[in-house]
Amino acid sequence: MVDDHAWLRLMKRQIFQIAAILLVIEGAAIGAYLLWGVDRTGELAIISNPPGARVLLNLEPTTYMTDTLITRLPEGNYSVTLEKRGYAVEPFVQVVHLQRNQTSAVAFDLIPSSEPMAYTPPTVQETPKTRPEYQPTFPIPITSKSTTADSIGRAQNRKTQKQDTGGTPAPLTQRSQSEFGSVDVASNMVGADIYLDGNPTGQKTNATMMVPIGIHRFAVKKGNYKVQPQEVIANVTGSGTGELVMFELTEDVQSQPYQIHITTDPISGGIFIDNIYRGQGSVELTVDPGEYLVSFVAVDGYETPLSQKVTLTPNNRLATVTGTYQRRLEFSLFIDSLGTARQSGGLRMDLGYFIPAEGLTPDTLWGPAVKYVKDLRAYAWELGWGIATRNPTGYDYIRFQFDIPADFARTKPLTMMIYIFGSSKNYPLTVLNRAEVDMSFNGDLVWENHVPETMITQGLPDKYEELPIDRYVKSGANEIVIRVSAGSQCFVYLRGIEIR
Numbered sequence: 055m056v057d058d059h060a061w062l063r064l065m066k067r068q069i070f071q072i073a074a075i076l077l078v079i080e081g082a083a084i085g086a087y088l089l090w091g092v093d094r095t096g097e098l099a100i101i102s103n104p105p106g107a108r109v110l111l112n113l114e115p116t117t118y119m120t121d122t123l124i125t126r127l128p129e130g131n132y133s134v135t136l137e138k139r140g141y142a143v144e145p146f147v148q149v150v151h152l153q154r155n156q157t158s159a160v161a162f163d164l165i166p167s168s169e170p171m172a173y174t175p176p177t178v179q180e181t182p183k184t185r186p187e188y189q190p191t192f193p194i195p196i197t198s199k200s201t202t203a204d205s206i207g208r209a210q211n212r213k214t215q216k217q218d219t220g221g222t223p224a225p226l227t228q229r230s231q232s233e234f235g236s237v238d239v240a241s242n243m244v245g246a247d248i249y250l251d252g253n254p255t256g257q258k259t260n261a262t263m264m265v266p267i268g269i270h271r272f273a274v275k276k277g278n279y280k281v282q283p284q285e286v287i288a289n290v291t292g293s294g295t296g297e298l299v300m301f302e303l304t305e306d307v308q309s310q311p312y313q314i315h316i317t318t319d320p321i322s323g324g325i326f327i328d329n330i331y332r333g334q335g336s337v338e339l340t341v342d343p344g345e346y347l348v349s350f351v352a353v354d355g356y357e358t359p360l361s362q363k364v365t366l367t368p369n370n371r372l373a374t375v376t377g378t379y380q381r382r383l384e385f386s387l388f389i390d391s392l393g394t395a396r397q398s399g400g401l402r403m404d405l406g407y408f409i410p411a412e413g414l415t416p417d418t419l420w421g422p423a424v425k426y427v428k429d430l431r432a433y434a435w436e437l438g439w440g441i442a443t444r445n446p447t448g449y450d451y452i453r454f455q456f457d458i459p460a461d462f463a464r465t466k467p468l469t470m471m472i473y474i475f476g477s478s479k480n481y482p483l484t485v486l487n488r489a490e491v492d493m494s495f496n497g498d499l500v501w502e503n504h505v506p507e508t509m510i511t512q513g514l515p516d517k518y519e520e521l522p523i524d525r526y527v528k529s530g531a532n533e534i535v536i537r538v539s540a541g542s543q544c545f546v547y548l549r550g551i552e553i554r
Contacts, residue, residue, distance in 0.1 A: 099159040107138035235290035246274035324351025388550030393433040407440025407448040432515040434547040451537035471518040473549035476506035489544035495526035
């Protein structure tokens with residue numbers, strides 16, 4: 055009885071094992087169906103105007119001719135271009151992201167091109183050397199053009215000709231046109247230098263070249279660009295056929311130098327990099343990666359551009375900096391330590407007396423006089439009565455004039471500093487201790503009966519009052535008039551004004 059129970063347990067265990075194996079096989083079958091049963095291909099429609107061009111996918115020629123629909127292409131990225139003898143392709147290459155169960159389309163224009171020029175290799179005077187035949191580093195695709203009876207016959211004729219002439223080939227200038235074939239050398243970025251059999255040709259992509267019949271090595275080079283493939287071998291079989299060799303150029307960021315380009319505008323200013331003078335107006339400097347401080351030299355009449363810090367890293371190898379000098383207005387007119395009026399910035403001055411019924415009358419004799427003010431320890435204009443011996447007496451004035459260019463763009467507020475002082479020195483026969491002035495700006499009254507903030511007894515010759523003047527200035531001629539007020543009975547002293 056014990057043996058029967060053991061046998062039953064053994065049978066149940068084997069049945070469970072078989073069932074588990076069957077479940078694993080069934081799951082694998084379902085997964086395989088789901089994995090391989092999905093169609094992961096798409097369609098690519100390629101058209102051209104005019105049609106009849108050969109299609110190249112990923113730089114490889116195909117048997118398809120435009121207009122065409124290529125079906126069941128695996129999903130992924132494809133570079134598409136065309137070739138047709140006597141035509142240039144526009145655009146030269148297009149990249150398509152093909153998705154499964156979808157149709158993508160690209161279109162090209164074929165533009166008639168000029169006849170290609172024959173390439174003449176450089177003449178080298180040296181003794182012919184015997185060397186083994188060139189063996190390409192990768193298989194050369196065999197096409198119908200390279201196995202025709204015509205090409206074989208031409209090869210035999212050239213061999214016979216070489217034997218008949220004692221092994222010396224005919225000069226290139228004596229070869230017939232049938233001994234050359236055309237090759238279109240192209241790249242996705244035009245302007246790459248073309249090399250034939252290791253020698254520069256002087257031509258750039260995209261170009262059609264006439265080269266001697268035979269196997270040739272083509273390569274292109276362009277600064278700071280990587281080229282794929284590095285070399286293409288083409289079998290040139292005759293003038294009636296055309297070959298296309300295609301190169302793809304990608305920017306080689308790692309080969310680019312670290313550079314700083316600096317310019318100043320609108321004037322030519324001096325340029326410093328890390329406090330070292332590098333030039334004026336425009337500077338291009340190749341440096342090492344790192345951090346640099348760019349600063350600029352001050353120029354009269356302009357606001358100096360702020361210093362800028364630039365950082366060069368492997369992912370940021372070019373820094374471009376523009377230092378903009380902003381036009382600055384600066385006017386000043388002062389009485390110097392010798393009692394002479396000194397002006398800068400084109401500020402002009404005249405002086406005289408003012409009578410309400412007559413207006414301003416320029417007069418250097420009766421107008422304000424330059425006096426040395428002992429309490430100020432400086433020279434200044436003394437403003438008081440205009441003509442004390444007449445009635446009405448009038449009042450002294452000083453008029454300042456300056457011009458603002460019409461194209462001047464203000465980038466910060468303009469301010470006027472007035473170096474003006476009141477005194478307790480009364481006019482003759484007056485008893486009130488009052489020093490007051492009026493000031494007008496382009497006809498607008500700015501000060502009326504204004505009492506100067508500083509008295510001469512304080513002995514502060516460099517003290518000034520500040521006045522914002524943006525609301526008063528205008529393009530062209532500007533005028534400021536400072537005169538004593540009608541009710542003033544004390545002298546007022548003015549050392550000068552400054553505008554900036």
